[in-house]
Amino acid sequence: MPLMRTLTAAAVATALLGGCQATTPASTTTSAAQNLPEVKIPYQVFTLDNGLTLVVHEDHKAPIVAVNVWYGVGSKDEKPGKTGFAHLFEHLMFNGSENFNDEYFGPFEKAGATDMNGTTNNDRTNYFENVPTPALDMALWMESDRMGHLVGAIDQAKLDEQRGVVQNEKRQGESQPYGRVFGYLAEQTFPKGHPYSWSVIGSMDDLNAASLDDVKDWFKSYYGAANAVVVLAGDITPDQAKAKVEKYFGDIPAGQPLKKMQSWVAKSQGTKRATMQDQVPNARLYKVWNVAETGTADSDYMDLLSDLLTGGKSSRLYQRLVEQEQLATNVYSFNYARLLAGQMIILADAKPGVSLERIEKVIDEELAKLASQGPSQQDLDRVKFSQVANLVRGAERIGGFGGKSDILASGMVYHGDPGYYQKQLGHLEQATPADIQAAINTWLNDGAFVLNVVPQPDYKTAAAGADRSKLPAVGKLPTLSLPSLHSFTLSNGLEVALAERHDTPTVELQFSFDGGYAADYGHKAGAASFTMAMLAEGTQSLSAAQLSDAMQELGSNWSSQASLDSANISLDALTVNLDPSLALLSDLIQHPAFSQDSIDKQRSRWLENLNQEKAQPMAMALRVLPSLLYGKDHAYSAPLTGSGTKDSISALKREDLVSFHDTWLRPDNGRLVVVGDTTEAQLKPLLEKHFANWQAPAQAKPQKQLDQVAQQGESRVFLIDQPGSPQATIIAGQLAPSERSDQATAIDVMNAIFGGTFTSRLNMNLREDKHWSYGARSIWLKAEGQGMYFAYAPVQVDKTKESIQEMVKELKAYTGKAPATQAELDKIKANKTAKLPGAYETKGALLGAIGDTLAQGKDMTWLEGYGNRVNTLTLDQVQATAKGVLHPDALTWVVVGDLSQIEDKVRSLKLGKVVKLDSDGNPI
Template sequence: MRLVKTITAVAVATVLLGGCQATSSERAANDNQAAVVQQLPEVNIPYEMFTLDNGLRVIVHTDRKAPIVAVNVWYAVGSKDEQVGQTGFAHLFEHLMFNGTENYDDEYFGPFERAGATDMNGTTNNDRTNYFQNVPTPALDMALWMESDRMGHLLGAVTQEKLDEQRGVVQNEKRQGEAQPYGRVFGFLAEQTFPEGHPYSWSVIGSMEDLNAASLDDVHQWFNDYYGAANAVVVLAGDIDVETAREKMETYFGDIKAGKPLKKLNSWVAKSTGTKRATMEDNVPAARIYKVWNTAELGTEDSTYLELFNEILAGGKNSRLYQRLVYDEQIASMVSGFQYNRILAGQFFVIADAKPGVELERIEAIIDEEIAKLLQEGPSQEELNRVRYSSVASFVRGAERIGGFGGKSDILAAGEIYQGNPSAYRDEMATLSAATPADLQAAAERWLTDGAFVLNVVPQPKYTTAQTGADRSKLPEVGQLPELDLPELNTFTLSNGLEVALAERHDVPTVQMSLVFDSGYAADVGGKMGTASFTMSMLREGTAKRSALDLSRELEELGTNLSTSASLDSSRITMDSLITSLEPSLDIMTDLLMNPAFDATEIERKRSLWLEGIKKEKASPQQQALRILPSLMFADDHPYNAPLTGSGTETSINSLTRADLVAHAETWLRPDNARLVIVGAVTEAEIKPLLEQYLAEWQAPATAAPVKQFPEVARFNESRVFLIDQPGTPQSTIIAGQLAPSGKVDNAEAIDVMNTVIGGSFTSRLNMNLREDKGWSYGARSSWVQADAEGLLLALAPVQTDKTKESVLEILAELNGYIGDEPATAEELDKVKANKTAKLPGAYETKRALLSAIVDMLEKGKDMTWLEAYGQRVNSLELDEIQAVAADVIRPDALTWVIVGDLEQIEEDIRSLNLGTVTKLDTNGNPID
């Protein structure tokens, strides 16, 4: 059986070595005695080191006391070298290294057991993976052959069967560990004490999800990335000399590839501030407290000082906490602690188990009290001498052995891998020997005065279950759903001609309103793209009497949310105010409406940010496609021939002037081109006088209100393909677009339901095919863009690059089947009906949701009766109606395909589909060549 240690406290094993004398400093506050000399035992580990031409480092220590040789192979790879989503790889691969090689495809332990090997194991921690064994001297060639064979000749023997087998072993190891009392603690602590993405923020053993996802290709890549000769150290210790070692190492390891160059972090302490707390219930025998601080990394003087400080505080029966909690007050059954040293960061642990009936808060208070006392007074010289000598004694006893944990080969390998120096123990010995109580005190001050994480692990309460329960033989049916009952909509007109629609809702004392203008991106036609969006955004950037910061400050003081925006067909000023703040909020809203400053400095600041936003849109495959698609669907003189993001182009935004913004506002933001919709705890009698007061000066100009013109759109009779290159991307983004009916058509519910079945929900056909069945995409969907004029029907699927062609074929197959021999089914229709109607009672719970629905309703020329009858209209839809709408709307033979991906990998495949004319576009949508 192989034992794998996923957490090792390297502290004692690597820290110290005697061989010289240390002078202690005077500690007047405690015993006022003169400095004394502490005699430490002497240990020496002589070695010679050489490097093969392939970068493999070899360390040789000769010790002839027994005819055995320790072979210790360390790879500079651990769980810290994994990526989010691929955790557990280092440990999983360590298991695979014991399952045979290309030239010895059998259980690795066999030859060693027959040769009488001892201290044989392999382990993984955050920073390294090691494999070690002691073998009789005559078996050294066998051991080196085996170790070199798995370093250089492994992958041919790593099969899917072996991966699945060891994956199961590791997962059972994880289950076994987590089934132990407190077995889930260290994984949780890793997540909570380091920031997301930090290499120590996940456990060495990894997550079940990541282990399940590990593919054979992933595992092979891991070996190729990290198991090269240049990323390894081999220590030979015992009955061996450097000449013999060099000859044998050249023979067995000299032909192994160096491996790829690697990038590695050197330090990331992630020191915290404040105190963070958590409680975990578990099947544990006693309540336990863990108190943890992020501290200095391995190899620093502070890490050594903190080890000694921890020993004085919590290391054994003579420690201050053990004596106080276990002996004196007898409220704890166990106290321990350690400084957990690793390459990137250390952690200082204090752990205590409460006796029955004792609150963990009482134990924590004493922990804090004893730490505070040590911080204030410092440790005594006697305490420092005691823990220093004990630590050195442990080190000396370990160094008696040539192999195994804490043996000489282990010490030398750790020094080289962790600190680039086999003699690193000497530096730590020097720090340890010269350490004074003041050094320990100062280090603790630096690291333990802030940033603690406190975890209380408490026994899970004993729950009981009833003898009987619900009938599980069938799913209960949903009862009669309540009818939708919306407030009445009261409409009136202000003296300036502004139409107002008010729905009263007095549940909480707030008012929400949206001033909607018939403009939007479509108003930019004939002008500069992005003007509408830019103008609406600039309204929040200051007025004639309020700067942008003044606006933000006043709104924050009033507790009011005020936003400005533009969409395809409309622009809006939306406000959410408390009743008590309504009047001053209206003052601000009307100020930015009627007196926008359009300050030149603010315009340039906004322009700079806006252009950066366009760059980001172009960098996103989906947004890039949505920017370009409208220009492929609509003629130049059509209002919808503009990026669907509304942001315009670099050229148009760079050319915008203050005069353009003023002209847009004066042309489109006028009361006879607007409607104010209000939902809230206010009556007409209360709100109308306020509106008249604050909007009295907002008058329509003498000229007629503008009207957007929508020329007839020519429909395409054949498919076209447009390709946009994004080299190196691992995904292709596929959009298939076509013209569709306006959102104002009478059968809009039927079109919406039809779209939901094919691609408008998680369980739609497109998503179930490409995500759930094929696993080629994280999500595929279709969307109906419900515009005032012609709409768009879009199918969208980001897919893995090597399945681009196949995904296009699947999308086509789904669309053709939907209007052909696989039309919508009664089951699909019933499912969509149930979903859309069952959620209606809660759909308008908030004022914001009701406000949005009323705005949309009024733009379509409908009333509240129509809105309330939505569920009835959906439920009345018949299957043949859905099938007929699909056949009428969907045109798989006349799609406009926009595909963004690595054209070097996908272009030839796309062209081979013969979908239609293929055109390559640049990032601005211009044809290439």
């Protein structure tokens, strides 16, 4: 698997990062000047008598433990006609076991678990959560109970329920633009019968045909202890971990002997072409080659090649297609590395009027150059350093995707070695331009199929195991302890807040300026976001490509964006390179180029992205909802995506960007929050060195105009047509209090009970009980002024009316005859307080929390007091908050779907006046 990132089909949605175009012949040696950071994740491995593998990593920086359970089974282990079983079973694993036949998330939410989920891919299924240390026994009991004691709890009702949930997930994915592509690619790029020739989620027919016996047989075949790896990382010793895992897992049978294919690359010859028609905003080219499987040096070389091709503004394909010839609005590539085969995939979005053949020709030309010349040593060193820097950042976390437990588990399951990442680092460090060149030339021809059969060891099952009659109690939970905050002011008036965190040699910081989308009021919608995006397009002394290269060579990541109330610039730097990274950041803040040529290019891409936004149901609804709630004459009325409108972006001029920058991005209108491996004595001189000349202008600071808006008196319904969509997206919104409200904690808890968690009322109804939706939620969108509150649910189109009825029923019950209960309140209190000690494990999480706290005029005492504020809430307060804040008879409903199927049914509900809108929110 790729070293620095989890590469799945979803990876194509990620934004572009830095890269460079090669201009020199290939070298056969690595650069002597390059000094890659060292990465070490100490671990111990134990094998139980029943074959289960335990990997332990000890890290006591926070009182939490990451539990990561991986099974060596994925969609590749299915057979034609019975696809989708691995993913379906992942869902069933959350629906109760023989000794805890209830919603799996319940005890974990109460204990404060975080990063909790399960995922399935072609090669494996995993389940993971971070829990406070005192909750570890509970977590291991739960994980082992569903590993060893699940079959008896699976009945027809559960199978039907989760089958419906999975089918809604499939519909939801396929209803998105390009949502059918990867299933089709799997069919077309691998031969019939190949384990990668069907999608992970499977076919509708196969899911419908799945019987109770089928899924029970699947469990018996693949969920034995010998096919599982348990990784415990965090606040635990190896001896403690071994004792606990033997207690809870030692009596679970090994499972059946398995046949496991090791490689089937299935390289093809010749060029195969197809055309697909779909509801998409622009033409897109996908180009795919079957390449070496993960575990090979060539697979890791393909990762490097991907970054060389599309890893940023100076990468080869970005420069040719987007910048120089302006044929495409975006170009991506990735090495989809898997156990049996990898795939190099390149995607490009064509600009209007540009043929995909022209784009393909450029791709072929650049690949031919690399095949004949190789990349330059400088380019290769840069992408190497960037990838290792990303691994360093991932290793800050014990759990979650890319965290230490994830790295160790993937190495063990895929390669039989938790420390396999070191071998990948070796491939990366030793890679030469000639290696990249050879890999390109090698993977144009044949593939191979190899099968090794070995006898299963003589496994033994322990005579006795854990007490299964009751769930272990969660011990006393630790209290939240945050680092102290050092505050100081620079000579130019900029306020600085520093929290020291020395666990990894990185520093993260964020400049936050009062402004954001709300600052566009009275000007051109989208100006704030466009201006912040343009910071990436270069400074007065550095081009966009040079800026990207410089940051990448330092191993630094930076970003700039606007939100509703603020404009933010963030930097994540290695401590050793903080000084030069700050120099670059200072240049881009103080001296953005805003060149007309770059503005025109960005505008073209921006308008195409607007088209894509308006093709996505949820984004479409969020574009129109603000103006419906606040009215058009309000600072919060612009599209909630911040991207503006076609007219406003088309009318933007350079002086608009300069004006926003000079008006709002000034030291007396901002704050700098820093978290990381530095001290005030080290940091302050660096900041003075790079920002002392940055002075506030003479004119007074600007102020946002946040007028108060009255709540509407009755419900209204707005319909947006999306012909042919198999799903409808439903939003019910209203105005809500500001984030600065004294009721903030009560609103937060009130929302969690109703729709803010997996086990909330709304999701349990529409997903778990009715299985009409893959997920339904409610959100309190906090803001400096009046906020928004909305419930949303993507549902199967034939259940649109019924889903709206259920949402109305739930809202009215919650504010009327069935208010929040003490049990619901206790569960949320436990969840919100128990997870606090691990909530700020990463510097980024702590940085965001400190920034939000200071923006509200609060201090660290207030942040640390959140748990106490939650615990002191009474049931009467939560019930009164629901009745005072929620207005189920005065909602603004936005429904996006195929109106030929849903319009009459929605009108029959008689919720209120019905108005049809176009995708821009204009009445039809």
